[in-house]
Amino acid sequence: xxxxxxxxxxxxxxxxxxxxxxxxxxxxxxxxxxxxxxxxxxxxxxxxxxxxxxxxxxxxxxxxxxxxxxxxxxxxxxxxxxxxxxxxxxxxxxxxxxxxxxxxxxxxxxxxxxxxxxxxxxxxxxxxxxxxxxxxxxxxxxxxxxxxxxxxxxx
Numbered sequence: 001x002x003x004x005x006x007x008x009x010x011x012x013x014x015x016x017x018x019x020x021x022x023x024x025x026x027x028x029x030x031x032x033x034x035x036x037x038x039x040x041x042x043x044x045x046x047x048x049x050x051x052x053x054x055x056x057x058x059x060x061x062x063x064x065x066x067x068x069x070x071x072x073x074x075x076x077x078x079x080x081x082x083x084x085x086x087x088x089x090x091x092x093x094x095x096x097x098x099x100x101x102x103x104x105x106x107x108x109x110x111x112x113x114x115x116x117x118x119x120x121x122x123x124x125x126x127x128x129x130x131x132x133x134x135x136x137x138x139x140x141x142x143x144x145x146x147x148x149x150x151x152x153x154x155x
Contacts, residue, residue, distance in 0.1 A: 002103045003131055008129055009125045009129050011025055012101075014091040016090060017078050017081045017089055020089070022067055022091045024129065029127055030065045031126060033065070033147055034069065034125060035067070035068050035121070036070065037068060037070050037118060038117055040079070040090075041083065044140050046080075052144045053085065053087060056087055056088060066088040068088065069099070070093070070118060072090075102121070104118055104119045104121045105117075105119075106118075106119045120138040122134070123135075127155075133150050
């Protein structure tokens with residue numbers, strides 16, 4: 001990843017689930033969990049979204065906003081949110097510009113075939129808009145709880 005802890009988080013303004021837009025600049029003053037995932041309604045991505053959603057009241061109590069992001073279109077995000085009752089926004093980066101800025105649009109390999117895709121990554125952004133912590137190549141089990149603990153520890 002090109003970004004490091006302490007770097008300013010790249011800004012974005014993207015269409016999001018629910019018909020609106022989500023912009024990092026509008027979240028300044030809040031801690032933000034920005035998690036990048038490969039695809040709506042797939043097993044690992046669904047578990048990750050459900051884990052963050054289950055802990056949403058605790059994240060909110062700690063002054064944290066959660067934003068998920070993938071290259072899926074808003075229509076897919078809306079279906080995904082509706083199916084699983086997700087109560088936080090999912091940003092759509094179909095052009096993959098923000099995914100690229102965060103270094104998560106990468107070459108992947110499966111069964112010897114190379115292709116471009118999202119590396120499951122979570123970024124914790126502090127109230128001033130700086131990257132406080134990065135979790136690359138996320139393994140889903142227990143991840144949301146670990147992110148919550150780190151977010152609570154931020155001033």
